[in-house]
Amino acid sequence: MIESTVRVTMTRTAPEVPSPADAIRVAVSTVIFTLRRLPGSDAVQVVLPLVRRTRDPHEGQWALPGGWLDATEGLAAAASRTLGETTGLAPSYLEQLYAFGAVDRSPTRVVSIVYWALLRADEITDSTVENVSWFDAASLPRLAFDHNEIVEYALWRLRNKVGYSRIAHGLLADEFTLADLREVYEAILGRRLDPANFRRQVENSGTLIPTDRFRTGSHRPARLYRYNQHVELADRGPLDARD
Amino acid sequence: MIESTVRVTMTRTAPEVPSPADAIRVAVSTVIFTLRRLPGSDAVQVVLPLVRRTRDPHEGQWALPGGWLDATEGLAAAASRTLGETTGLAPSYLEQLYAFGAVDRSPTRVVSIVYWALLRADEITDSTVENVSWFDAASLPRLAFDHNEIVEYALWRLRNKVGYSRIAHGLLADEFTLADLREVYEAILGRRLDPANFRRQVENSGTLIPTDRFRTGSHRPARLYRYNQHVELADRGPLDARD
DNA sequence: CCAAAAGTGTTGATGTTACACCCATGA
DNA sequence: TCATGGGTGTAACATCAACACTTTTGG
Structure with missing residues (x-):
């Protein structure tokens, strides 16, 4: 009878339905x-x-x-x-x-x-x-x-x-400057990043869309960027919104 | 009474101890x-x-x-x-x-x-x-x-x-040739790898220890390698053998 | 000798790092 | 005007893919 082998799996140490005493x-x-x-x-x-x-x-x-x-x-x-x-x-x-x-x-x-x-x-x-x-x-x-x-x-x-992903964007609002984004990376990684190199890396990644708006502050205005919605924050593979 | 707020957490949709009917x-x-x-x-x-x-x-x-x-x-x-x-x-x-x-x-x-x-x-x-x-x-x-x-x-x-890790080694026995290891990568990735470049990458990774033994086959004998046990198969972060 | 895998060398493309430098604004 | 952060240029360096080449064996 075929059932004998699989019985081992299901019944040796745990019953088919765990009893209330085993409650997990x-x-x-x-x-x-x-x-x-x-x-x-x-x-x-x-x-x-x-x-x-x-x-x-x-x-x-x-x-x-x-x-x-x-x-x-x-x-x-x-x-x-x-x-x-x-x-x-x-x-x-x-x-x-x-x-x-x-x-x-x-x-x-x-x-x-x-x-x-x-x-x-x-x-x-x-x-x-x-x-x-x-x-x-x-x-x-x-x-x-x-x-x-x-x-x-x-x-x-x-x-x-x-x-290796763009999750840092998940911490910012719709529009942000590159300095904002860099600040996120610096806070998470715990070290300073070169503004020039950071700009190029993130610009070449294709995840940012430059707007024509600027944030005016104490110095030269900084361009505001928007996140490219077509790029996922992180590649989760075959898993999407599944449990 | 402080309990009121947390009550929301524990009791609104799920009782403190789930009843048998809710068995998960x-x-x-x-x-x-x-x-x-x-x-x-x-x-x-x-x-x-x-x-x-x-x-x-x-x-x-x-x-x-x-x-x-x-x-x-x-x-x-x-x-x-x-x-x-x-x-x-x-x-x-x-x-x-x-x-x-x-x-x-x-x-x-x-x-x-x-x-x-x-x-x-x-x-x-x-x-x-x-x-x-x-x-x-x-x-x-x-x-x-x-x-x-x-x-x-x-x-x-x-x-x-x-x-990004050396888990491929978890599929091989103690001693193996670089061709063996490359074969593992090729099977997993589903594409051929350049033997010359593969050799250099894995040699520079510091995870392999060359032995003085060779596997003799139909052609030029290939050196056998061993894993560096001090290098973990994969970096699991703060998680070790924990559940 | 020949075929084929083991192993080495080289080159161009690409990416990363450090840092000099110019630009635009508020004060 | 000056200080400061925004933004560009560039050279040194590491990494990597492609591929020519040499070495060593069995047959």
Whole structure:
């Protein structure tokens, strides 16, 4: 009988339908990055919103926004929803980061599907939601669960991806100067970039459309650019908006 | 009362502990790649093992090896276990691919944490496990669930990663010639590479250690190389063997 | 000797880095 | 006018693709 072999797969250590005692719950969390200019300084920081926990595991500590996966929604939808409910934010870019499922990462068994997101400068709603604060990604306090490690990994992905994709644009509004864009790269990469070389690289990439408007400031006006909508922020391969 | 705000997160659409009716099960599957030389030909194919389903959803169709996540094991451990149980294989390289959780990907709600793995030439156990067959990755039949799309994505990742890491080495035994290694790259990328340029690139990468042994064949003997164990197969960032 | 794969050399195209220099504006 | 950031030019350097060429073996 053919069934015998596959039986091994399905029944040896786990029954066809896991019993309630084996309950594994699925949560969804999101690491949301945006930039903030320090008041009274020209420095730009990568910041992210955290939510203070008011329940038992790690009560009082800061944690990533998230919640339980609903049986009727996809993973990305759950990320958007929980994120909107906790912080009121709706990011322009959302991508799956990793599934964290170590046995001891929570007192009960929880597998967290973590997403990461970018928020444009014009998307930051300053509606002060209670229990939500923004933190400098470079100097976080001790977070709940394994969320420190998760943010570390998200930062690593962000820095990596900025090198081979155009995601940096996901942090800027519609129109921006090349200095604005360079500032984004510098904040993420943590080092200064040559303005001349940066200009050429980004101009030759074909992702920018020059407008005929200029931003007038304290010195020579800088041309405003627009993002080429036909170019994806990042090549996600055969994956599109799928879960 | 502080609790009110966070309540929104936890209770609006999902209760603190999901009820049994909302049951979401977590499965783990693995896409295992290895290379096979076509008999009577010099062509090398990327192949992967599939398991024929003997149960209700998609019975009779081929599917990725996998099984249910056990409450007492981590994600990577579950991938290794289910994979060993179904195919008897123990790959040299294992990395998380993606979490698939679309609502309609299975008749019941299943979130699949999918891993992908590389099998060295010397790791292929030819113990003919029942209901397991090897397929050319380039021409798969219609698979169960969304497994066709999953394999597509895994192939995309493999091809991408071969360009910026040395994972290709995960497909070869201890000692190999540069032609062997080039053959791996050619099979994955699907195009011929210039032997001269390939040699220089890989020699300058510092990942190979030349031995003083040669493989004698029909023509001029080729030097055998060994991997530099101090160089990781792929930079996984702050993630190591974690779940 | 011959065929064929192993291995080396060379050249032009292309991209990256550093930095000198000119341009346009507000103050 | 001057200081400053916007914007252009250019030479040194590294990387890479194409391909001619030499070396070494089995037959």
